[in-house]
Amino acid sequence: MKCNLYSHYLKRGLCILSLLTAAATTTRAQNDVMMQAFYWNVPVNEAAKNGTWWDNLRGKAAELKSAGITGIWVPAPSKGNWGITDMGYGVYDHYDLGNYLQKGSTETRFGSKQELVNMLNEMHIAPRIDVYADIILNHVYSGDENEEVNPAVKAYVFGEAHNGANTAFPTNEVKWVIPNAQPGDYYIQIKGYNLNWGAAESERGYDVNINWTGAPTVDNNFWEFEPNNGNGQTNNFPGSGHTVRAHISNTSDIDEFKVTVTTAANIVIKLTSRKELSNPFKWEWADQTNGYYPVAIWYNTANLASTTLQARTNTGITYVNHTGTGEQNYSWNYSHFHPSDANDWLGGPGSDEIITNTKFFGNDFNTFNTTVQSRLKTWGAWLASTIGFDGFRLDFVRGYQETFAADWIKNLPKLNxxxxxxxxxYWGSGFRIKNWVNTLKTNGAVATGFDFPLKSTLTDMCNGTESSYNMAWLNNAGLIRTSDGNNLPDSSVVTFVDNHDTGKEHDKWVTKDFRMAYAYMLTHQGRPCIFYPHYYGVKQEDAANAAVSVTAPASLRTDINTLIYIRKTYLGGGLSVLSQSGNPVPSGDTYNVYIARRQGNGTKGGGIVVLNNHGTNTKGLWIDSSPAGYENLAGKKLVNAANGQDTVTVQADGRVFLSAPARGYRVYVKATDYVNPQALMVSAQPVEVMNKVMNDTYIKEGVSIFPNPTTTRADINFQLNKPAAVSVAIFDMSGKEITTLYRGNREAGRVTLNWNCSAAPAGTYICLIKADQATFRKMIMVSK
Incomplete structure (x- = not known):
């Protein structure tokens, strides 16, 4: 119960600190903690086609603000190709935010447009939380209803991807059609040009489905049989709608299938790359860039492949009529995607370089096309100015050129x-992330990058043991502190422990001792991003195997709240690793103990964080406490910032022994800086009792304090809606009650009180009004 009360009190204090910090111009505290406020496959009522996530986040606004979170990253808001189940990354209609009936539902997986707007409005009530939308600029997805004739793809395929110089177009994404085929015999020859000729023939398989009557698709395990290499060698196709399994044996091999049409109709040919697995046998999906296509189609001695045959793709995308403010109406066609013409090309996935022309997801936008650029930039500006998003997380920035990313950012309306x-x-090496950030800066746009190298280090630390992980590996971890020349300033880096991508793949999870990673992240430089499942104890499941799961302990939320409080109250400057440069003793214990000193925020003098990865023992180090450029701590008393306990006095020579519990952390601050989180609590009401509740239930038209700022007196006025037990008191920033202006029962009506603050020192004060079980807080600034 004590722990719960502490967490409860802490939240209330953080809410006050959030308000105070926003107003205090002399404070440089780090009000920068953000949260990824979703995870893979968030809940949805698929049967009722009802998304609830926006409402869920709206309901969490009060506690997120109370915890000191100032920004949330939310899912991609646009309608996805898979409707109510789409996580947003299968974006279909950019302007459908859950307000048009498309793809089987009106709402998105996350809710309706109005629910989205309601959530944004709630987050923007002071103390404000900024909301950052996930943005997909690389691609859109589509369905068979978006089919169109695509001459660019036909030329690209029949040119065998520029004679093998470029990546093949995905076999399964082309529908080959002979329109209005007249009665007679058709000899359809299939070839593969981008196959692995060094592998076994079983690796070079494919399915061919041919339909000329509109029959339903069936797969009765028909196999091709040799000889069927043309020139009189053929297989009679088993029937319209059937699927035949086949292989390409060698570079000169083709497979020929005879189709007899009795009534004029479209002949539709669909190909899919396959491969065999044995023990047991499986006919598996394979790489679709194997280059299968109908190289020739003979009818009455004429080859229709080069003339009549059409390549059709799902790139003719049209939408319902958009009628909302600022919503655009247009359609897409093949010219807006790669390959857009016979001279365009597709690349492979590469390693971690920019890959502008790779069909990694869906229909790959040709972001060099001026129409594509203009439409996507207009959409981004609309999301900001009309919908109200404060910023954006750009998905898969490897997929388009940096100059377009910079132009998209620069086109956004400014905020304040x-x-x-x-x-x-940018999921890649530090070198790539640094270059992306710096290239955007060169092109006039400021962007930050996720610190994937640090995520990897923190995962290794948490999942490792006292013997397998050397804590000295933290010394130069991540993009900010790396010594390999690929570092970025802390203002350009967002740090994280897990996200929705790593959270759906079990081999990338932090699986234990989560608090160690958060202790590092929330005390160090960079903008920290908390993961929603870690904070709320949501079970993470592997996307490929739901039986594999992990759940962060409930206690982690208290740790995170405590660490946010410490960050906001004490920290804000540079950092020095004392277990590296502070003459640590015993030096061998640096394998298990990491100590770093972080400078302060202009109000408080910073702190020293200690991390210990030993499995059973409290461990620590003797270190020099005061590197050059830092305040000299010699002779000063330090305390544990979380509870005011664990005090230690720095020796006259500046040496001090600091420790942390097994698989845990401590943050030490000067005793003279220490602010007891509980002392900040001027009320013990639940955090959910916010000013809004007080306004709605007890007070009409809010609370007026005039003048504010003031020098000698402040008049406090409000209209009480109904009879209540009322108290009005003034508190200073340490949580000390300065004076009680009123305590007693009041009837409904006007309440006018005066605070004589002529003797009060200059500073920020809290006016706390209680009416029954509700509370209202308002700041008063006193200047002299």
């Missing part, structure tokens, strides 16, 4: 005369 917050997902 500044460029909006942008973070890009």
């Amino acid at each position: 005369n500044k460029q909006r917050f942008i973070v890009g997902k």
Whole structure:
């Protein structure tokens, strides 16, 4: 119960601190903690086609604000190709935010447009939480209803991807059609040009489905049989709608199938790459860039492949009529995607370089096309100015050129005369992330990057043991502190422990001792991003095997709240690793103990964080506490910032022994800086009792304090809606009650009180009004 009360009190104090910090111009505390406020496959009522996530987040607003979170990253808001189940990354209609009946539902997986707007409005009530939408600029998805004739793809395929120089178009994404085929015999020859000729023939399989009557698709395990290499050698196709399994034996091999049409109709040919697995036998999906296509189609001695045959793709995308404010109406066609013409090309997945022309997901936008650029930039500006998003997380930035990313960012309307917050997902090496951030800067756009190298290090630390992981590996971990030349300033880096991508693949999870990773992240430089499942104890399941799961302990939320409080109250400057440069003793214990000193925020003097990865023992180090450029701590008393306990006094020579519990952390601050989180609590009401509740239930038209700022007196006025037990008191920033202006029962009506603050020192004060079980807080600034 004590722990719960502490967490409860802490939240209330953080809410006050959030308000105070926003107003205090002399404070440089790090009000920068953000949260990824979703995870893979968040709940949805698929049967009722009802998304509830926006409402869920709206309901969490009060506690997120109370915890000190100032920004949330939310899912991609646009309608996805898979309707109510789409996680947003299968984006279909950019302007459908859950307000048009498309793809089987009106709402998105996350809810309706109105529910989205309601959530945004709730987050924007002071103390404000900024909301960052996930943005997909690389691609859109589509369905068979978006089919169109695509001459660019036909030329690309029949040119065998520029004679093998470029990646093949995916076999399964082309429907080959002979329109209005007249009665007679058709000899359809299939070839594969981008096959692995060094592998076994079983690796070079494919399915061919041919339909000329509109019959339903069936697969009765028909296999091709040799000889069927043309020139009189053929297989009679088993029937319209059937699927035949086949292989390509060698570079000169083709497979020929005879189709007899009795009534004029379209002949539709669908190909899919396959491969065999044995023990037991399986006919498996294979790489679709194997280059299968109908190289020739003979009818009455004429080859229709080069003339009549059409390549059709799902790139003719049209939408319902958009009628909302600022919503655009247009359609897409093949010219907006790669390959857009016979000279365009597709690339492979590469390693971690920029891959502008790769069909990694869906229909790959040709982001060099001026129409594509203009439409996507207009959409981004609409999301900001009309819908109200404060910033954006750019998905898969490897998929399009940096100059377009920069132009998209620069086109956004400014927020408070500044460029909006942008973070890009560049899942790659530190070198690549640094270059992406710097290239955007060169092109006039400011963006941050996710610190994937640090995520890897923190995962290894948490999942490792006292013997397998050397804590000295933290010394130069991540993009900010790396010593390999690929570092970025802390203002360009967002740090994280897990996200929705790593959270759906069990081999990338943090699986234990989560608090160690958060202790590092929330005390160090960079903008920290908390993962929703870690904070709320949501079970993470492997996307490929739901039986594999992990759940962060409930206690982690208290740790995170405590660490946010410490970050906001004490920290804000540079950092020095004392277990590296502070003459640590015993030096061998640096294998298990990491100690770093972080500078302060202009109000408080910073702190020293200690991490210990030993499995059973409390461990620590003697270190020099005061590196050059830092306040000299010699002779000063330090305390554990979380509870005011664990005190230690620095020796006259600046040496001090600091420790942390097994698989845990401590943060030490100067005793003279220490602010007891519980002392900040001026009320013990639940955090959910916010000013809004007080307004709705007890007070009409809010609370007026005039003048504010003031020098000698402040008049406090409010209209009480109904009879209540009322108290009005003034508190200073330490949580100390300065004076009680009123305590007693009041009837409904006007309440007017005066605070004589002529003797009060200059500073920020809290006016706390209680009416029955509700509370209202308002700041009063006293200047002299």
